Amino acid sequence: MRDIRKDLQDRAQILEDEINAAQVQFDKKVEQLKVERDTRIEEIRDEIAALNRLIEAEKRRIDQATPQAPAAVALSPGQQALVDFVLRTLSEHGPMSVETLRDWSMREGFFTEPDSATRGMQAVLMATVKSGRIRQLPNGTFASALLMDQLRQRQAI
Structure with missing residues (x-):
């Protein structure tokens, strides 16, 4: 082997x-x-x-x-009165939807027809948002910019 x-x-x-x-x-x-x-x-x-x-x-x-300063949007005197109404309403009653603001503005005599009220309110709200005086919330409602600042301060505390 x-x-x-x-x-x-x-x-x-x-x-x-x-x-x-x-x-x-x-x-x-x-x-x-x-x-x-x-x-x-x-x-x-x-x-x-x-x-x-x-x-x-x-x-x-x-x-x-x-x-x-943020670019100011030129508004007519009637629109400026509506802006003042929106600012006052939002600061007194808190966040509101476009529809609610439109209905309240029609009751106050700013508009006579719902179609023109919707278009006019939308234009005024967007111009006011651009100027920084109000803000649109994630749920689509609008609130005073001052209210938003107060809410942020509360959350920070």
Whole structure:
């Protein structure tokens, strides 16, 4: 009978060499991935630094700019009276829908027809929202800007 121990040892050595080669290849790949990761992190940090410089420049630009009041929308005297009515109503009664404000304005004599009242009220409300005197709430109702500030202060406390 022939002794095959030498053949088995050679085969074991070949397998160990394959394992070592695979480990070396793995280590090289890990090192390559680390280099790629470090390079990408450095690129991202450079981008963040550039963005921070832009933010600082923008902050300085805004701080140096003279504050401007919101653009006032030109309203006719009748519309101005309606704006005053809306502001007074919202401050006295709290948030209201367009429909409720329209109905109240018709009772007060600002409008005679529901169609013109709807269009007119919508225009006045949007102009007043743009001027910052009232705000539209997420549920679609309108509230005095002062009321919104009071609500924020209550939530902060």
